[in-house]
Amino acid sequence: MAKSMPKKKPAEPIIRVRDVTVQFGATKVLDSLDLDVQRGEILGFVGPSGAGKSVLTRTIIGLVPKISGSIEVFGVDLDKANARERRSVERRWGILFQQGALFSSLTVRQNIQFPVREYLKLSQRLLDEITIAKLAMVGLRPEVADRMPSELSGGMIKRVALARALALDPELVFLDEPTSGLDPIGAGEFDELVRTLQRTLGLTVFMVTHDLDSLHTACDRIAVLGDGKIIAAGSMDEMKASRHPWLRQYFHGKRARAVAGA
Template sequence: MIRVRDIEVGFGEKTILKGLDLDVYRGEILGFVGASGQGKSVLTRAILGLVPKRAGTIEVLGQNLDELSPSERRMMERHWGVLFQQGALFSALTVKQNVQVPMREHLDLSERLLDELAMLKIEMVGLKPDAADKLPSELSGGMIKRAALARALALDPDILFLDEPTSGLDPIGAGDFDELIATLQRTLGLTVFMVTHDLDSLYTVCDRIAALGEGKILAEGPIEAMLASDHPWLRSYFHGKRARAAMAGGA
Protein backbone atom coordinates (compact mmCIF):
# COMPACT_ATOMS: atom_id res chain seq x y z
CA MET A 1 0.00 0.00 0.00
CA ILE A 2 2.83 2.40 0.90
CA ARG A 3 6.41 2.04 -0.33
CA VAL A 4 9.07 4.50 0.85
CA ARG A 5 12.57 4.28 -0.59
CA ASP A 6 15.74 6.21 0.28
CA ILE A 7 13.83 9.18 1.68
CA GLU A 8 15.72 12.23 2.87
CA VAL A 9 13.95 15.07 4.67
CA GLY A 10 15.52 18.02 6.44
CA PHE A 11 15.02 21.61 7.49
CA GLY A 12 17.81 24.08 6.83
CA GLU A 13 21.11 22.41 7.61
CA LYS A 14 19.52 19.74 9.80
CA THR A 15 18.74 16.36 8.25
CA ILE A 16 15.87 14.53 9.97
CA LEU A 17 15.43 11.45 7.77
CA LYS A 18 18.23 10.02 5.64
CA GLY A 19 18.10 6.95 3.43
CA LEU A 20 14.89 5.68 5.02
CA ASP A 21 13.08 2.66 3.56
CA LEU A 22 9.67 1.47 4.74
CA ASP A 23 6.80 -0.70 3.51
CA VAL A 24 3.24 -0.68 4.81
CA TYR A 25 1.25 -3.70 3.69
CA ARG A 26 -2.41 -3.88 2.76
CA GLY A 27 -4.76 -4.57 5.66
CA GLU A 28 -2.23 -4.23 8.47
CA ILE A 29 -1.93 -1.92 11.44
CA LEU A 30 1.66 -0.69 11.48
CA GLY A 31 2.87 0.96 14.68
CA PHE A 32 5.56 3.56 14.03
CA VAL A 33 7.72 4.33 17.07
CA GLY A 34 10.86 6.24 17.93
CA ALA A 35 12.29 8.66 20.43
CA SER A 36 10.88 12.19 20.52
CA GLY A 37 12.29 14.41 17.80
CA GLN A 38 13.42 11.54 15.57
CA GLY A 39 11.00 12.41 12.76
CA LYS A 40 7.99 10.11 13.10
CA SER A 41 5.48 12.85 12.32
CA VAL A 42 7.86 14.27 9.71
CA LEU A 43 7.70 11.02 7.73
CA THR A 44 3.91 11.02 7.97
CA ARG A 45 3.77 14.56 6.65
CA ALA A 46 6.25 13.75 3.89
CA ILE A 47 4.02 10.91 2.70
CA LEU A 48 1.03 13.26 2.80
CA GLY A 49 2.94 15.92 0.87
CA LEU A 50 2.81 18.41 3.75
CA VAL A 51 6.60 18.73 4.01
CA PRO A 52 9.03 18.52 1.06
CA LYS A 53 11.57 15.76 0.71
CA ARG A 54 15.08 16.24 -0.58
CA ALA A 55 15.43 12.82 -2.15
CA GLY A 56 13.80 9.42 -2.49
CA THR A 57 10.49 8.06 -3.72
CA ILE A 58 7.11 7.51 -2.12
CA GLU A 59 4.58 5.19 -3.71
CA VAL A 60 1.00 4.84 -2.51
CA LEU A 61 -1.33 2.25 -4.05
CA GLY A 62 1.37 1.52 -6.62
CA GLN A 63 1.69 5.13 -7.82
CA ASN A 64 4.75 7.34 -7.46
CA LEU A 65 3.43 10.50 -5.83
CA ASP A 66 6.03 12.65 -7.61
CA GLU A 67 4.63 11.61 -10.98
CA LEU A 68 1.00 12.53 -10.32
CA SER A 69 -0.65 15.52 -11.95
CA PRO A 70 -2.58 17.91 -9.66
CA SER A 71 -5.87 16.23 -10.57
CA GLU A 72 -4.39 12.76 -10.02
CA ARG A 73 -2.98 13.90 -6.69
CA ARG A 74 -6.42 15.14 -5.68
CA MET A 75 -7.90 11.76 -6.53
CA MET A 76 -5.15 10.00 -4.58
CA GLU A 77 -5.93 12.07 -1.49
CA ARG A 78 -9.42 10.57 -1.44
CA HIS A 79 -7.84 7.21 -0.64
CA TRP A 80 -6.45 8.30 2.73
CA GLY A 81 -7.76 9.83 5.91
CA VAL A 82 -5.70 11.55 8.60
CA LEU A 83 -6.16 11.93 12.35
CA PHE A 84 -3.73 14.56 13.63
CA GLN A 85 -2.42 14.46 17.18
CA GLN A 86 -4.70 17.13 18.67
CA GLY A 87 -7.62 16.38 16.37
CA ALA A 88 -7.19 19.62 14.36
CA LEU A 89 -10.93 20.24 14.24
CA PHE A 90 -12.14 23.60 12.97
CA SER A 91 -13.16 25.42 16.15
CA ALA A 92 -16.00 27.41 14.55
CA LEU A 93 -17.64 24.35 12.98
CA THR A 94 -19.81 21.74 14.65
CA VAL A 95 -18.79 18.10 14.68
CA LYS A 96 -21.10 17.37 11.76
CA GLN A 97 -19.74 20.31 9.78
CA ASN A 98 -16.16 19.19 10.48
CA VAL A 99 -16.93 15.71 9.18
CA GLN A 100 -18.49 17.23 6.07
CA VAL A 101 -15.40 19.31 5.17
CA PRO A 102 -13.67 16.60 3.06
CA MET A 103 -17.02 15.55 1.61
CA ARG A 104 -17.69 19.08 0.38
CA GLU A 105 -14.17 19.33 -1.02
CA HIS A 106 -14.22 16.08 -2.98
CA LEU A 107 -17.87 15.09 -3.53
CA ASP A 108 -20.88 16.71 -5.21
CA LEU A 109 -23.72 15.72 -2.89
CA SER A 110 -26.99 17.21 -1.74
CA GLU A 111 -27.23 18.74 1.73
CA ARG A 112 -29.52 15.93 2.80
CA LEU A 113 -27.05 13.25 1.73
CA LEU A 114 -24.15 15.15 3.32
CA ASP A 115 -26.06 15.20 6.61
CA GLU A 116 -26.91 11.50 6.39
CA LEU A 117 -23.33 10.47 5.61
CA ALA A 118 -21.89 12.67 8.35
CA MET A 119 -24.27 11.18 10.91
CA LEU A 120 -23.28 7.69 9.76
CA LYS A 121 -19.58 8.46 10.35
CA ILE A 122 -20.32 10.06 13.72
CA GLU A 123 -22.19 7.00 14.91
CA MET A 124 -19.51 4.72 13.43
CA VAL A 125 -16.90 6.11 15.83
CA GLY A 126 -19.12 5.68 18.87
CA LEU A 127 -20.37 9.24 19.35
CA LYS A 128 -23.98 9.85 20.25
CA PRO A 129 -26.14 11.65 17.65
CA ASP A 130 -26.42 14.78 19.80
CA ALA A 131 -22.65 15.27 19.49
CA ALA A 132 -23.17 16.24 15.85
CA ASP A 133 -24.28 19.78 16.68
CA LYS A 134 -21.63 20.47 19.32
CA LEU A 135 -18.60 22.67 18.80
CA PRO A 136 -15.13 21.26 19.57
CA SER A 137 -14.96 23.45 22.69
CA GLU A 138 -17.94 21.52 24.08
CA LEU A 139 -16.27 18.12 23.69
CA SER A 140 -14.05 16.09 25.99
CA GLY A 141 -10.61 15.03 24.79
CA GLY A 142 -11.86 11.58 23.90
CA MET A 143 -14.82 12.98 21.97
CA ILE A 144 -12.50 15.28 20.01
CA LYS A 145 -10.41 12.27 18.98
CA ARG A 146 -13.52 10.41 17.86
CA ALA A 147 -14.88 13.39 15.96
CA ALA A 148 -11.55 13.81 14.19
CA LEU A 149 -11.56 10.09 13.39
CA ALA A 150 -15.05 10.43 11.90
CA ARG A 151 -13.72 13.18 9.64
CA ALA A 152 -10.74 11.00 8.67
CA LEU A 153 -13.21 8.30 7.61
CA ALA A 154 -15.46 10.71 5.70
CA LEU A 155 -14.41 9.58 2.22
CA ASP A 156 -14.21 5.84 2.99
CA PRO A 157 -10.40 5.77 2.71
CA ASP A 158 -8.22 2.75 2.07
CA ILE A 159 -5.45 4.07 4.33
CA LEU A 160 -5.76 5.70 7.74
CA PHE A 161 -2.91 7.80 9.15
CA LEU A 162 -3.05 8.22 12.93
CA ASP A 163 -0.65 10.59 14.71
CA GLU A 164 -0.50 9.72 18.42
CA PRO A 165 -4.21 8.76 18.53
CA THR A 166 -4.28 7.95 22.26
CA SER A 167 -2.15 10.90 23.39
CA GLY A 168 -3.86 12.82 26.19
CA LEU A 169 -6.41 10.10 26.93
CA ASP A 170 -6.69 8.31 30.26
CA PRO A 171 -5.93 4.56 30.28
CA ILE A 172 -9.59 3.58 29.93
CA GLY A 173 -10.19 6.06 27.12
CA ALA A 174 -7.00 4.98 25.36
CA GLY A 175 -7.99 1.33 25.61
CA ASP A 176 -11.44 2.08 24.22
CA PHE A 177 -9.90 4.02 21.34
CA ASP A 178 -7.50 1.18 20.56
CA GLU A 179 -10.45 -1.21 20.46
CA LEU A 180 -12.31 1.15 18.14
CA ILE A 181 -9.34 1.33 15.75
CA ALA A 182 -9.02 -2.46 15.69
CA THR A 183 -12.75 -2.89 15.05
CA LEU A 184 -12.81 -0.33 12.24
CA GLN A 185 -9.73 -1.88 10.66
CA ARG A 186 -11.37 -5.31 10.61
CA THR A 187 -14.82 -4.20 9.44
CA LEU A 188 -13.66 -1.68 6.83
CA GLY A 189 -10.51 -3.47 5.67
CA LEU A 190 -8.35 -0.44 6.43
CA THR A 191 -4.59 -0.19 6.24
CA VAL A 192 -3.47 1.79 9.30
CA PHE A 193 -0.23 3.75 9.74
CA MET A 194 -0.10 4.68 13.42
CA VAL A 195 2.54 6.93 14.97
CA THR A 196 2.44 6.19 18.68
CA HIS A 197 4.31 6.22 21.98
CA ASP A 198 1.61 4.09 23.59
CA LEU A 199 3.07 0.72 24.52
CA ASP A 200 -0.39 -0.73 25.15
CA SER A 201 -1.38 0.13 21.58
CA LEU A 202 1.74 -1.57 20.23
CA TYR A 203 1.05 -4.75 22.18
CA THR A 204 -2.70 -4.96 21.62
CA VAL A 205 -3.56 -3.68 18.14
CA CYS A 206 -0.45 -3.49 15.93
CA ASP A 207 0.36 -6.29 13.50
CA ARG A 208 3.87 -4.96 12.91
CA ILE A 209 6.08 -2.26 14.37
CA ALA A 210 8.70 -0.09 12.69
CA ALA A 211 11.18 1.70 14.95
CA LEU A 212 12.77 4.96 13.78
CA GLY A 213 16.15 6.23 14.93
CA GLU A 214 19.24 7.91 13.51
CA GLY A 215 17.18 9.02 10.51
CA LYS A 216 16.34 5.49 9.36
CA ILE A 217 14.41 2.37 10.33
CA LEU A 218 16.28 0.58 13.12
CA ALA A 219 14.09 -2.52 13.10
CA GLU A 220 10.70 -3.67 11.86
CA GLY A 221 8.50 -6.67 12.40
CA PRO A 222 6.11 -8.09 14.99
CA ILE A 223 6.50 -7.29 18.66
CA GLU A 224 8.70 -10.38 19.07
CA ALA A 225 11.26 -8.85 16.69
CA MET A 226 11.36 -5.67 18.75
CA LEU A 227 11.89 -7.65 21.94
CA ALA A 228 14.74 -9.62 20.35
CA SER A 229 16.62 -6.56 19.08
CA ASP A 230 19.97 -5.70 20.67
CA HIS A 231 19.78 -2.01 19.74
CA PRO A 232 20.19 0.04 22.96
CA TRP A 233 17.16 2.29 22.40
CA LEU A 234 14.92 -0.63 21.48
CA ARG A 235 16.02 -2.58 24.52
CA SER A 236 15.34 0.41 26.75
CA TYR A 237 11.96 1.06 25.14
CA PHE A 238 10.65 -2.49 24.95
CA HIS A 239 12.19 -3.89 28.13
CA GLY A 240 11.63 -1.02 30.55
CA LYS A 241 9.18 -1.09 33.46
CA ARG A 242 6.32 0.42 31.46
CA ALA A 243 6.92 -2.03 28.62
CA ARG A 244 6.78 -4.98 31.01
CA ALA A 245 3.53 -3.68 32.47
CA ALA A 246 2.02 -3.25 29.01
CA MET A 247 3.14 -6.73 27.98
CA ALA A 248 1.63 -8.23 31.13
CA GLY A 249 -1.62 -6.37 30.52
CA GLY A 250 -1.82 -7.50 26.91
CA ALA A 251 -1.02 -11.11 27.69
Protein backbone atom coordinates in the same frame (compact mmCIF):
# COMPACT_ATOMS: atom_id res chain seq x y z
CA MET B 1 4.22 -36.92 -9.22
CA ALA B 2 2.16 -34.28 -7.41
CA LYS B 3 2.38 -30.81 -8.83
CA SER B 4 3.91 -28.24 -6.53
CA MET B 5 1.65 -25.36 -5.58
CA PRO B 6 2.56 -22.07 -7.27
CA LYS B 7 4.38 -19.67 -4.98
CA LYS B 8 2.25 -16.85 -3.68
CA LYS B 9 3.45 -13.44 -4.80
CA PRO B 10 4.34 -11.11 -1.95
CA ALA B 11 1.73 -8.41 -1.34
CA GLU B 12 2.42 -5.11 -3.04
CA PRO B 13 2.94 -2.44 -0.36
CA ILE B 14 0.24 0.21 -0.22
CA ILE B 15 2.93 2.75 0.81
CA ARG B 16 6.46 2.44 -0.57
CA VAL B 17 9.06 4.92 0.73
CA ARG B 18 12.53 4.73 -0.79
CA ASP B 19 15.70 6.70 0.04
CA VAL B 20 13.73 9.64 1.46
CA THR B 21 15.73 12.47 3.03
CA VAL B 22 14.15 15.43 4.81
CA GLN B 23 16.28 18.25 6.13
CA PHE B 24 15.46 21.36 8.17
CA GLY B 25 18.35 23.79 7.88
CA ALA B 26 21.52 21.84 8.60
CA THR B 27 19.64 19.07 10.44
CA LYS B 28 18.74 15.86 8.64
CA VAL B 29 15.55 14.53 10.19
CA LEU B 30 15.08 11.62 7.77
CA ASP B 31 18.21 10.21 6.15
CA SER B 32 17.77 7.93 3.10
CA LEU B 33 14.83 6.23 4.81
CA ASP B 34 13.12 3.13 3.36
CA LEU B 35 9.74 1.81 4.56
CA ASP B 36 6.92 -0.38 3.25
CA VAL B 37 3.38 -0.47 4.62
CA GLN B 38 1.47 -3.57 3.56
CA ARG B 39 -2.18 -3.53 2.54
CA GLY B 40 -4.55 -4.39 5.37
CA GLU B 41 -2.09 -4.06 8.25
CA ILE B 42 -1.92 -1.71 11.22
CA LEU B 43 1.68 -0.52 11.31
CA GLY B 44 2.85 1.09 14.53
CA PHE B 45 5.57 3.67 13.87
CA VAL B 46 7.69 4.41 16.94
CA GLY B 47 10.95 6.06 17.90
CA PRO B 48 12.49 8.56 20.33
CA SER B 49 10.77 11.91 20.87
CA GLY B 50 11.81 14.37 18.18
CA ALA B 51 13.13 11.62 15.90
CA GLY B 52 10.85 12.62 13.01
CA LYS B 53 7.91 10.21 13.24
CA SER B 54 5.29 12.84 12.45
CA VAL B 55 7.62 14.36 9.85
CA LEU B 56 7.45 11.14 7.82
CA THR B 57 3.65 11.19 7.90
CA ARG B 58 3.59 14.78 6.73
CA THR B 59 6.16 14.03 4.03
CA ILE B 60 4.09 11.15 2.67
CA ILE B 61 0.94 13.27 2.46
CA GLY B 62 2.82 16.20 0.94
CA LEU B 63 2.87 18.73 3.79
CA VAL B 64 6.65 18.57 4.27
CA PRO B 65 8.99 18.65 1.24
CA LYS B 66 11.78 16.09 0.86
CA ILE B 67 15.13 16.76 -0.71
CA SER B 68 15.53 13.28 -2.24
CA GLY B 69 13.89 9.89 -2.59
CA SER B 70 10.55 8.63 -3.82
CA ILE B 71 7.15 7.90 -2.29
CA GLU B 72 4.53 5.66 -3.88
CA VAL B 73 0.99 5.31 -2.53
CA PHE B 74 -1.42 2.86 -4.19
CA GLY B 75 1.30 2.28 -6.78
CA VAL B 76 1.38 5.96 -7.79
CA ASP B 77 4.68 7.85 -7.62
CA LEU B 78 3.52 11.08 -5.99
CA ASP B 79 6.37 13.11 -7.53
CA LYS B 80 5.37 12.08 -11.04
CA ALA B 81 1.59 12.26 -10.55
CA ASN B 82 -0.33 15.07 -12.24
CA ALA B 83 -2.94 17.08 -10.32
CA ARG B 84 -5.79 14.70 -11.21
CA GLU B 85 -3.81 11.60 -10.24
CA ARG B 86 -2.68 13.21 -6.99
CA ARG B 87 -6.24 14.18 -6.10
CA SER B 88 -7.41 10.63 -6.84
CA VAL B 89 -4.83 9.22 -4.41
CA GLU B 90 -5.67 11.77 -1.70
CA ARG B 91 -9.35 10.83 -2.06
CA ARG B 92 -8.41 7.32 -0.91
CA TRP B 93 -6.74 8.26 2.38
CA GLY B 94 -7.91 9.84 5.64
CA ILE B 95 -5.83 11.61 8.29
CA LEU B 96 -6.16 12.06 12.03
CA PHE B 97 -3.65 14.71 13.11
CA GLN B 98 -2.21 15.10 16.60
CA GLN B 99 -4.76 16.39 19.15
CA GLY B 100 -7.52 15.90 16.56
CA ALA B 101 -6.93 19.27 14.83
CA LEU B 102 -10.64 20.00 14.48
CA PHE B 103 -11.61 23.40 13.07
CA SER B 104 -12.53 25.25 16.25
CA SER B 105 -14.97 27.61 14.51
CA LEU B 106 -16.97 24.77 12.91
CA THR B 107 -19.46 22.38 14.49
CA VAL B 108 -18.80 18.65 14.61
CA ARG B 109 -21.18 18.26 11.65
CA GLN B 110 -19.27 20.84 9.61
CA ASN B 111 -15.90 19.30 10.52
CA ILE B 112 -16.96 15.85 9.33
CA GLN B 113 -18.54 17.23 6.16
CA PHE B 114 -15.51 19.35 5.29
CA PRO B 115 -13.55 16.68 3.30
CA VAL B 116 -16.74 15.42 1.65
CA ARG B 117 -17.58 18.90 0.37
CA GLU B 118 -14.04 19.23 -0.98
CA TYR B 119 -14.27 16.12 -3.16
CA LEU B 120 -17.97 15.45 -3.80
CA LYS B 121 -21.08 17.41 -4.73
CA LEU B 122 -23.86 16.02 -2.54
CA SER B 123 -27.14 17.36 -1.21
CA GLN B 124 -27.26 18.61 2.37
CA ARG B 125 -29.53 15.70 3.26
CA LEU B 126 -26.93 13.18 2.09
CA LEU B 127 -24.16 15.09 3.85
CA ASP B 128 -26.14 14.96 7.10
CA GLU B 129 -26.75 11.22 6.68
CA ILE B 130 -23.02 10.66 6.18
CA THR B 131 -22.30 12.69 9.32
CA ILE B 132 -24.65 10.63 11.51
CA ALA B 133 -23.35 7.37 10.03
CA LYS B 134 -19.71 8.29 10.70
CA LEU B 135 -20.51 9.42 14.25
CA ALA B 136 -22.20 6.06 14.89
CA MET B 137 -19.18 4.29 13.41
CA VAL B 138 -16.91 5.85 16.06
CA GLY B 139 -19.38 5.33 18.91
CA LEU B 140 -20.90 8.82 19.19
CA ARG B 141 -24.59 9.78 19.34
CA PRO B 142 -26.28 11.93 16.63
CA GLU B 143 -26.76 14.94 18.93
CA VAL B 144 -22.98 15.38 19.09
CA ALA B 145 -23.16 16.67 15.49
CA ASP B 146 -24.28 20.15 16.55
CA ARG B 147 -21.70 20.68 19.29
CA MET B 148 -18.61 22.84 18.96
CA PRO B 149 -15.15 21.28 19.50
CA SER B 150 -14.80 23.34 22.70
CA GLU B 151 -17.77 21.42 24.14
CA LEU B 152 -16.13 18.02 23.66
CA SER B 153 -13.92 15.94 25.93
CA GLY B 154 -10.47 14.87 24.75
CA GLY B 155 -11.73 11.40 23.89
CA MET B 156 -14.69 12.77 21.95
CA ILE B 157 -12.41 15.09 19.99
CA LYS B 158 -10.31 12.10 18.91
CA ARG B 159 -13.42 10.18 17.88
CA VAL B 160 -14.81 13.11 15.88
CA ALA B 161 -11.41 13.53 14.21
CA LEU B 162 -11.49 9.82 13.32
CA ALA B 163 -15.02 10.19 11.95
CA ARG B 164 -13.75 13.03 9.75
CA ALA B 165 -10.82 10.87 8.60
CA LEU B 166 -13.32 8.17 7.60
CA ALA B 167 -15.78 10.55 5.92
CA LEU B 168 -14.77 9.59 2.37
CA ASP B 169 -14.57 5.83 3.08
CA PRO B 170 -10.77 5.71 2.65
CA GLU B 171 -8.67 2.59 2.16
CA LEU B 172 -5.71 4.06 4.06
CA VAL B 173 -5.77 5.99 7.35
CA PHE B 174 -2.92 7.94 8.95
CA LEU B 175 -3.18 8.27 12.75
CA ASP B 176 -0.71 10.65 14.37
CA GLU B 177 -0.45 9.95 18.13
CA PRO B 178 -4.16 9.01 18.32
CA THR B 179 -4.16 8.15 22.05
CA SER B 180 -1.95 11.04 23.21
CA GLY B 181 -3.61 12.94 26.06
CA LEU B 182 -6.20 10.24 26.77
CA ASP B 183 -6.49 8.44 30.08
CA PRO B 184 -5.66 4.69 30.03
CA ILE B 185 -9.31 3.62 29.75
CA GLY B 186 -10.03 6.08 26.95
CA ALA B 187 -6.83 5.11 25.14
CA GLY B 188 -7.69 1.41 25.40
CA GLU B 189 -11.19 2.00 24.04
CA PHE B 190 -9.76 4.01 21.14
CA ASP B 191 -7.30 1.22 20.31
CA GLU B 192 -10.16 -1.29 20.26
CA LEU B 193 -12.17 1.04 18.02
CA VAL B 194 -9.30 1.35 15.55
CA ARG B 195 -8.80 -2.43 15.52
CA THR B 196 -12.51 -3.07 14.97
CA LEU B 197 -12.74 -0.53 12.14
CA GLN B 198 -9.61 -1.94 10.50
CA ARG B 199 -11.10 -5.44 10.51
CA THR B 200 -14.62 -4.51 9.42
CA LEU B 201 -13.63 -1.94 6.76
CA GLY B 202 -10.42 -3.60 5.54
CA LEU B 203 -8.38 -0.48 6.30
CA THR B 204 -4.64 -0.08 6.14
CA VAL B 205 -3.50 1.99 9.13
CA PHE B 206 -0.24 3.91 9.55
CA MET B 207 -0.14 4.78 13.26
CA VAL B 208 2.49 7.08 14.72
CA THR B 209 2.52 6.34 18.43
CA HIS B 210 4.60 6.18 21.57
CA ASP B 211 1.95 4.16 23.43
CA LEU B 212 3.15 0.66 24.34
CA ASP B 213 -0.43 -0.47 25.00
CA SER B 214 -1.36 0.50 21.43
CA LEU B 215 1.58 -1.47 20.04
CA HIS B 216 0.53 -4.54 22.02
CA THR B 217 -3.21 -4.43 21.37
CA ALA B 218 -3.73 -2.73 18.02
CA CYS B 219 -0.68 -3.15 15.78
CA ASP B 220 0.16 -6.05 13.46
CA ARG B 221 3.70 -4.86 12.84
CA ILE B 222 6.06 -2.23 14.24
CA ALA B 223 8.64 -0.04 12.52
CA VAL B 224 11.20 1.86 14.60
CA LEU B 225 12.79 5.16 13.58
CA GLY B 226 16.25 6.06 14.82
CA ASP B 227 18.96 8.36 13.49
CA GLY B 228 16.76 9.21 10.53
CA LYS B 229 16.39 5.59 9.35
CA ILE B 230 14.28 2.52 10.04
CA ILE B 231 16.43 0.60 12.53
CA ALA B 232 13.98 -2.31 12.94
CA ALA B 233 10.69 -3.55 11.53
CA GLY B 234 8.69 -6.63 12.47
CA SER B 235 6.37 -8.18 15.01
CA MET B 236 6.28 -7.41 18.71
CA ASP B 237 8.19 -10.65 19.37
CA GLU B 238 10.91 -9.53 16.96
CA MET B 239 11.11 -6.14 18.66
CA LYS B 240 11.53 -7.80 22.06
CA ALA B 241 14.23 -10.11 20.71
CA SER B 242 16.29 -7.26 19.24
CA ARG B 243 19.65 -6.44 20.83
CA HIS B 244 19.53 -2.81 19.73
CA PRO B 245 20.06 -0.62 22.84
CA TRP B 246 17.07 1.70 22.26
CA LEU B 247 14.74 -1.19 21.46
CA ARG B 248 15.86 -3.07 24.57
CA GLN B 249 15.25 -0.02 26.74
CA TYR B 250 11.88 0.70 25.14
CA PHE B 251 10.49 -2.83 25.02
CA HIS B 252 12.05 -4.14 28.24
CA GLY B 253 12.02 -1.05 30.51
CA LYS B 254 9.82 -0.50 33.56
CA ARG B 255 6.92 0.83 31.51
CA ALA B 256 7.12 -2.14 29.12
CA ARG B 257 7.11 -4.61 32.02
CA ALA B 258 4.07 -2.88 33.51
CA VAL B 259 2.19 -3.15 30.19
CA ALA B 260 3.17 -6.79 29.69
CA GLY B 261 2.03 -7.67 33.19
CA ALA B 262 -1.27 -5.83 32.96
